[in-house]
Amino acid sequence: MTRFTVWAPNAKRVDVVVGELREPMERGERDGWWEAEVASAGIGADYAFSLDGGPPRPDPRSLHQPHTVHGPSRVVDPARFPWADVGWAGRSVLGAVVYEMHVGTFTDEGTFDGAVARLDHLADLGVGFVELMPVAAFPGCHGWGYDGVALWAVHDPYGGPEGLQRFVDACHARGIGVLLDVVYNHLGPSGNYLAEFGPYFTDRHRTPWGWAVNLDDAGSDEVRAFIVGNAVHWLRDFHVDGLRLDAVHALADTRAVHILEELSTAVDRLAGELGRPLTVIAETDLNDPRIVTPREHRGLGVHAQWNDDFHHAVHSLLTGERHGYYGDFGSIGGLAKTLTRVYFHDGTWSSFRERTHGRPVDTELLNGHQFLGFAQNHDQIGNRALGDRTSALLSPDRLRIAAALVLTAPFTPLIFMGEEWGASTPWQYFTNHPEPDLGRAIREGRTREFARHGWTGQVPDPQAPETFAHSRLDWAEAASESHRSLLEWYRALISLRRREPDLADPRLTVVSVDFDERARWLVIRRGAVRIAVNLADHPQTVPVDRLRSILLSSHDVAEHGEGGLRLPADSVAIGRADP
Numbered sequence: 001m002t003r004f005t006v007w008a009p010n011a012k013r014v015d016v017v018v019g020e021l022r023e024p025m026e027r028g029e030r031d032g033w034w035e036a037e038v039a040s041a042g043i044g045a046d047y048a049f050s051l052d053g054g055p056p057r058p059d060p061r062s063l064h065q066p067h068t069v070h071g072p073s074r075v076v077d078p079a080r081f082p083w084a085d086v087g088w089a090g091r092s093v094l095g096a097v098v099y100e101m102h103v104g105t106f107t108d109e110g111t112f113d114g115a116v117a118r119l120d121h122l123a124d125l126g127v128g129f130v131e132l133m134p135v136a137a138f139p140g141c142h143g144w145g146y147d148g149v150a151l152w153a154v155h156d157p158y159g160g161p162e163g164l165q166r167f168v169d170a171c172h173a174r175g176i177g178v179l180l181d182v183v184y185n186h187l188g189p190s191g192n193y194l195a196e197f198g199p200y201f202t203d204r205h206r207t208p209w210g211w212a213v214n215l216d217d218a219g220s221d222e223v224r225a226f227i228v229g230n231a232v233h234w235l236r237d238f239h240v241d242g243l244r245l246d247a248v249h250a251l252a253d254t255r256a257v258h259i260l261e262e263l264s265t266a267v268d269r270l271a272g273e274l275g276r277p278l279t280v281i282a283e284t285d286l287n288d289p290r291i292v293t294p295r296e297h298r299g300l301g302v303h304a305q306w307n308d309d310f311h312h313a314v315h316s317l318l319t320g321e322r323h324g325y326y327g328d329f330g331s332i333g334g335l336a337k338t339l340t341r342v343y344f345h346d347g348t349w350s351s352f353r354e355r356t357h358g359r360p361v362d363t364e365l366l367n368g369h370q371f372l373g374f375a376q377n378h379d380q381i382g383n384r385a386l387g388d389r390t391s392a393l394l395s396p397d398r399l400r401i402a403a404a405l406v407l408t409a410p411f412t413p414l415i416f417m418g419e420e421w422g423a424s425t426p427w428q429y430f431t432n433h434p435e436p437d438l439g440r441a442i443r444e445g446r447t448r449e450f451a452r453h454g455w456t457g458q459v460p461d462p463q464a465p466e467t468f469a470h471s472r473l474d475w476a477e478a479a480s481e482s483h484r485s486l487l488e489w490y491r492a493l494i495s496l497r498r499r500e501p502d503l504a505d506p507r508l509t510v511v512s513v514d515f516d517e518r519a520r521w522l523v524i525r526r527g528a529v530r531i532a533v534n535l536a537d538h539p540q541t542v543p544v545d546r547l548r549s550i551l552l553s554s555h556d557v558a559e560h561g562e563g564g565l566r567l568p569a570d571s572v573a574i575g576r577a578d579p
Contacts, residue, residue, distance in 0.1 A: 016048075064161055083169060094412055098372065100133065101130050110158070111157070112345035119176065127494075139434065140432025167238060181246060215255065248291065280302050289362065309338050312329075315390070342363075347360060368409070372413070401571075410507070421486055422486045428471050496552050502529040521544060531573075532572065533567075533571075536569065544575070
């Protein structure tokens with residue numbers, strides 16, 4: 001027997017459809033809720049809801065959609081999974097090395113089980129957390145996952161709910177935590193039936209995807225409960241250790257208690273109940289530190305956020321790109337500012353936005369580990385016309401510098417899958433919408449978008465099977481001689497970060513940077529550790545106080561001489577200074 005419930009406040013009649021059976025539902029005690037018990041429906045039964053005699057629709061809280069997002073839902077019980085991670089006490093994400101992974105392109109299998117077979121590589125690398133790109137059910141077989149429409153269900157082609165549970169269990173067995181990317185700011189256009197059930201959306205606000213998710217209009221209490229309940233669901237039922245919230249700046253909410261505050265409060269409460277750390281990480285382009293300011297200091301209490309300004313500073317400096325939002329970046333001074341004050345735009349003029357942008361970070365109150373720093377991520381690669389990685393843009397020497405800047409910075413470092421060996425495979429934007437009109441609209445829209453930015457080349461067709469296939473990692477590269485040296489460099493940097501207490505210090509107030517814009521060098525000071533970088537196209541002496549030892553260097557480094565450390569062109573050396 002299964003008890004079915006659904007929120008459909010505007011319906012006059014609701015039926016649950018199980019096979020050929022159509023069972024009328026009764027109004028529940030809570031306003032707008034309907035319920036029914038069906039004796040013949042057990043674990044594995046397929047079901048759907050019919051509103052006012054209309055066509056059967058999937059359950060908005062479906063946990064499994066084995067027949068695509070348009071078909072019936074399936075009854076599952078996550079509690080039946082035989083977990084082996086009873087000894088997993090969790091760990092803090094803050095300061096750990098995070099590895100962003102897309103399940104569908106991480107391996108040829110494109111499944112959770114296929115990914116499990118590669119977890120030893122991550123453990124050997126020194127990864128502390130895997131961050132899974134969205135796995136909520138979305139249209140078609142493959143895609144980025146940001147057009148999910150069944151937000152409680154695990155994408156069936158990846159392995160469904162048990163596949164995710166097996167993956168999390170296997171990660172915990174290796175001492176690796178799991179973060180899950182979730183999308184609450186919009187739903188995809190195909191298979192989105194929520195509006196038929198209730199006021200999940202509102203025309204009170206507009207977003208890049210159309211009407212906003214209803215967080216502050218009539219009926220928004222239940223919509224907010226839907227979102228907060230979904231977050232708790234992943235953390236409790238799937239033993240996930242944290243969530244990455246997509247584009248929180250698109251969560252339009254004018255209520256006194258913002259949805260981010262409500263969600264972070266619920267997660268902190270659940271962490272206390274479970275007795276293990278749980279983390280909420282926001283993606284935001286607002287440059288507003290109040291998002292990660294603790295609630296007791298009148299912030300929203302989110303634990304961490306992605307730091308795009310650090311990425312832009314590193315990317316522009318090393319590649320020389322200055323188009324679009326890179327326009328204000330590219331100087332060594334800009335990188336120095338992000339290393340010490342987090343945001344480049346902290347109330348300064350943004351030429352890309354044509355207005356001032358951001359708010360200063362209180363470095364006495366907030367620490368570096370609350371901000372994730374990276375040289376690459378899925379957006380910064382996949383939103384390029386060709387999906388080209390930095391391995392296609394930078395020399396091997398500059399790839400080593402990028403890695404050193406990320407992994408010795410005072411932030412929580414994030415690397416994108418394959419980055420560690422300089423993967424030559426692109427990571428492009430791909431979709432698999434079965435509707436021809438939708439596929440054509442996406443194809444044409446992407447071409448127009450890049451044409452506006454002056455791109456004259458051909459844009460890969462998101463719907464073409466080869467676009468997806470080209471984005472799969474080639475694991476043979478990781479073992480090849482041409483890629484092995486970069487992989488060893490990443491391993492050495494991560495190991496050094498773990499060994500050196502000064503590199504694990506989250507305090508921004510003890511980070512300083514010396515640099516010479518014209519001579520093209522910089523020295524980052526983190527306690528007694530010095531990270532010296534020569535970006536010039538010739539060897540030069542970089543003024544570093546005398547080092548007791550060289551901990552790691554990308555090239556042979558001459559002895560410390562008069563005036564500093566002699567470094568080859570495009571090189572980095574990390575050392576410990578004399579006390």
